[in-house]
Amino acid sequence: MLTTTKEATAKLKTSKPRLSFWQIWNMSFGFLGIQFGFALQGGFMSRIFQTLGADKEAIPMLWIAAPLTGLLVQPIIGYLSDHTWHPRWGRRRPYFFIGAVLSSIALFFVPHSSALWMAVGFLWILDASINISMEPFRALVADKLPESQRSYGFITQTLIIGIGTWVASNLPWMVSQLGVSNETTASGGIPMSVQVAFAIGAFVFLTSVLYTIFTTTEYPPEDLEEFERQKQQKKRFVADILDNIKTIPPTMQKLGLIQFFSWFAFFTMWSMANPALTEHVFQTPMPVKSAYDMASPAAAKAFKVASTAFQKSSNQVGSYMGIYGLSSMVFALLLTFYTAHRRINRKLVHMGSLIAGGIGFISMYFVPSPQWLILSFTLVGFAWGSILSMPYAMLSSSVDPKKMGVIMGIFNMFIVIPQIVAALGGVNIAYKLLGNQTIHAMIVAGISLVIAGLCNLLITNKNAITYQPNEVVTSTK
Template sequence: MKKRLLSFWEIWNMSFGFLGIQFGYALQGGFMSRIFQTLGASEDEIPLLWIAAPLTGLIVQPIIGYLSDRTWHPKLGRRKPYFLIGAVLSSLALFFAPHSSALWMAAGFLWVIDACINISMEPFRALVADKLHESQRSYGFVVQTLIIGIGTWVASNLPWLINQLGVSNEAPAGVVPQSVRIAFAIGAFVFILSILYTIFTTEEYPPEDMEAFLKEKKEKKSNFIKDITENVANMPKTMRKLGVIQFFSWFAFFTMWSLATPALTEHIYDAPKPDVKLYAQLDAEGSIVHKGEGEDKRVMFLDAEKEATYTTKDKAYNTAADEVGSAMGVYGLSSMAFALLLTFYSARFKLNRKYTHLVSLILGGLGFIGMYFCDDFISLAICFVLVGISWGSILSMPYAMLSSSIDPTKMGMFMGLFNMFIVIPQIVAALGGVNFVYKLIGDKTINAMIVAGISLIVAGLFNLLITNKKAIAYSIDQSE
């Protein structure tokens, strides 16, 4: 089918749901480690607590991609039913996550949040390829990145902004501050509204031959495992090469999401999360003694002086964590600016995706390494500006290259399988890979940011493997 060229606002409308998706990811990435630490997790335990998220993506995205390729609803279309289901479930999980009273509850909510966000996110990638002419795909994925950048910046700054409006960022030991709870509630509200906006403003193309589509769907209904296996075995070469780039890219960003808060609050602000066990009453088994139940559960301190010392240190940590969250938000802002620049350029000229991605990843790697030398918010924000350039490219260039090198009738399936190269590095990192590698440099958690930087630079250099001319740069003059 000959696809017409869409206007900026048509592409904006079909991508707007990513605002909510990114609210969910930014709140999860910026503040779940803070919640884990509040509930008693040590720095070394944090990556493992994150493992549910990538494991969920490994399972959910290929399934959703496969199902959405074979779905057609008369009113909602092919991809939009999954947007809606994921949005409703994600919003509920986001609202309740910061109300966790135990570490296992918070880890469970992270699993649910990531599973539900994946239900919405994977079909959004496929929708761009479904609706856009190949000459507009870089443009389409860049517009998505622009919206993602807006969501990252706003969501990352929510706890800080809410605190500035008078809501406390302090709480008793083991309790998540009210400012974080309100931020997650706002994120849940934005998630569902933005997805609904895309659903009501975007029409999907029906299958060209509905009768053949329904027949194929019926015949292939029980062949899910076989189809997945065959498509993995017959994965295009360009997709495999992009997978190597994705591995090192997402290893770096998982390291940031899981360890940036403990690393930077300690290294830059000298305000690590205090270990409540040093100040609290312990039972015979060495566990903290509490009084009350549920949200009223409180730590019993050794004495008033110990409680005051802990409270002072915890206040310093929460203030530092708010600033780190705001600095992380800068990477969303710079990715938005970078995406805006690419939007203007790719709307008018042919974009070399390969070298754009190579340079962007190397700049992000330098940003991570630079964090070791930061001593205040401004210098840290500058580093996150560089990280944001790489993030803007990661969210657009690999998908643009991939969509130009795979069978369009299997777009959802391959977009889902491509997620393997996102979640496998995160699983490797969560199972101890990141702890092992950064401790080769030294015991300080800030060394994890150096590892993230090296990983991004390696990812950038692997772009030199990409040789498919159609993937590197597609122009409207090329044949379809």
């Protein structure tokens, strides 16, 4: 007897085939572009804000666009992608494309902002657009891979993210080495090196996402007729999201606590590393224009010299920050080879990596010269590599696969809420408890990562810790 399409689809979904490395690579390659966007945003938005006249104390608040858009966009996109199916374009890929187009446009125009309010506005658009693409990429791994390959899949994503972080973080330095000007424009605008770097990032974002769209297929819903029927009957968009929030599994709640301290730390780095390191390590803070008598040629020249020194140091800070992408790539590469054939204890890997990253942040206060930042950011990269893989692997093994998109979107609320707390004064209040120097923000980031690492001790769900293909797991803690 011939198997019906419905039965064949159900069989495929309940027993997903193992994918090759290159199939997993293709479905994750779009993350290269997404990370170009995030790395350029994370490494250089504070620099853009300072160049346009922002006070360093105001920088975290100017960053609030990023977490707020994530809070709103990711659960919505997750829900919509769960309830989308197109015979040719699938479930997640339409959102990849929409987000990639909008992100590329925003990336190109961000460094052309002529006023601070314009840069802040473009950050809102950029972060919302990146989130449209990013959330479905997380869900795609859970959609396509069997349980035994989940860790492998998320770690492969982390490998690609590491490559993107390192290259994108070095782009302004690279193009300045090719002779592109690194000085602020005559009107005080963003240096040409930054403008060119963001244009390259826009191109890479769009092309890498298109590569994934055209090289990856998606599985249809288990029961396509039932899927369409439920989609027509259930128009409870907001109510469904709220219902899922109310019924968050215990493991997800505990992972949320880990995520809170992890992302508080990284938001602190993205928003404050440039002013902290240019001041404390490079001794070249952004000059305050009002402190110079610009009518005096000598004062105007002194301001330009100080401003150029700040821009050069900012390039170097971006390059050193790229080290954490490089080390996260090596971290992910080693785990990719290991998890291809063996299981790992996700909880212990995550705990150790976060504590190492915390030590890396704290060490920035003590470095005797800029070169030592290589070691600091290498340790931070271990934490970053783990943050981008282990929590998602643990979560995907403990939730309903039919709700993977909306669950991943809700889970990302645990990413954006700590960033909102940090932006609304959490960073400034916390670091000023240690002193008025901006470098104390890096110490706060380190302490936060150590706390996040220790919170892993709360995870007890065996399936989340290490997938057990031959064991029945009943614990829900």
